[in-house]
Amino acid sequence: MWIYEKKLQYPVRICKPDTRMAKLLMTQYGGPDSELAAGTRYLTQRFSMPDDRVRATVNDIGTEELAHWEMIGTMIYQCMRGASREDIKAAGLDGYYTIHDCGVFPVDANGVPFTTAYIQCTGDPIADLHEDLAAEQKARATYEHLINMTDNPDIIDPLRFLRQREVVHFQRFGECLSIVQQIMCNKHAMSNAAAPYSRSAYSK
Amino acid sequence: MDMTQNALLMKISEAEFVCVELNLYLNTHPDDEDAQADYYSYSVKLRNLIERYEEAYGPLKNFGHSPTMTGEWARSRWPWEV
Numbered sequence: 143m144w145i146y147e148k149k150l151q152y153p154v155r156i157c158k159p160d161t162r163m164a165k166l167l168m169t170q171y172g173g174p175d176s177e178l179a180a181g182t183r184y185l186t187q188r189f190s191m192p193d194d195r196v197r198a199t200v201n202d203i204g205t206e207e208l209a210h211w212e213m214i215g216t217m218i219y220q221c222m223r224g225a226s227r228e229d230i231k232a233a234g235l236d237g238y239y240t241i242h243d244c245g246v247f248p249v250d251a252n253g254v255p256f257t258t259a260y261i262q263c264t265g266d267p268i269a270d271l272h273e274d275l276a277a278e279q280k281a282r283a284t285y286e287h288l289i290n291m292t293d294n295p296d297i298i299d300p301l302r303f304l305r306q307r308e309v310v311h312f313q314r315f316g317e318c319l320s321i322v323q324q325i326m327c328n329k330h331a332m333s334n335a336a337a338p339y340s341r342s343a344y345s346k
Numbered sequence: 347m348d349m350t351q352n353a354l355l356m357k358i359s360e361a362e363f364v365c366v367e368l369n370l371y372l373n374t375h376p377d378d379e380d381a382q383a384d385y386y387s388y389s390v391k392l393r394n395l396i397e398r399y400e401e402a403y404g405p406l407k408n409f410g411h412s413p414t415m416t417g418e419w420a421r422s423r424w425p426w427e428v
């Protein structure tokens with residue numbers, strides 16, 4: 143169950159149209175390292191996580207990603223709001239406009255639509271957590287690329303917030319990985335303690 | 347949205363941010379008593395701020411989490427419309 147709160151996690155106020163940045167921001171709405179990919183990745187991986195602390199982390203970061211997805215959607219919406227057809231054409235968004243008008247649809251910066259092939263759920267917590275760590279770093283790098291592409295302070299400010307969240311999430315997923323590795327170490331130690339019996343069984 | 351409403355919403359966002367951050371930290375450090383105490387105190391602060399906001403400007407949450415009889419939920423402004 144989710145409850146909606148009618149506010150953004152961090153304020154977004156983009157006063158003037160900026161169709162060039164709208165196009166680039168789409169990559170964090172529907173691209174491979176988008177907030178949509180992050181949210182669906184974690185919220186679907188949580189079912190097969192082996193520890194309460196890890197389940198809580200994956201669940202709660204997945205939930206926070208949906209709030210980030212909403213922020214990016216708001217940024218795209220506000221960057222397209224009031225844009226002229228000339229602005230849309232100049233930004234290379236004429237193809238997008240033909241299909242979606244100024245609707246906010248999950249595609250990447252090149253117009254490639256979102257696919258769940260961007261995410262994985264192996265059911266193996268070590269593999270899944272490594273993917274999550276990589277995803278946070280890829281999103282951090284993407285935010286830095288986006289910040290490098292503009293000098294619009296209304297856009298840079300929320301992007302800096304979102305970039306920082308990737309760093310915190312990476313930290314928490316790293317702790318989750320240590321927790322899971324410790325659990326597996328303990329299991330391994332227990333099976334080693336039983337080893338003399340199995341060895342003797344083999345030696346016969 | 348007037349200045350007072352905006353300022354109160356900002357205070358809510360600040361307290362909520364502390365709660366999000368401590369919540370994530372406590373997920374992997376559930377026995378940290380200092381963080382537990384901070385989480386509790388900011389949760390109470392957040393609840394009080396949300397109550398103050400909702401009394402003045404209407405419900406912030408749906409599905410019964412912001413008691414209201416006025417139908418204000420549908421009429422209040424959506425966060426991307428600022």
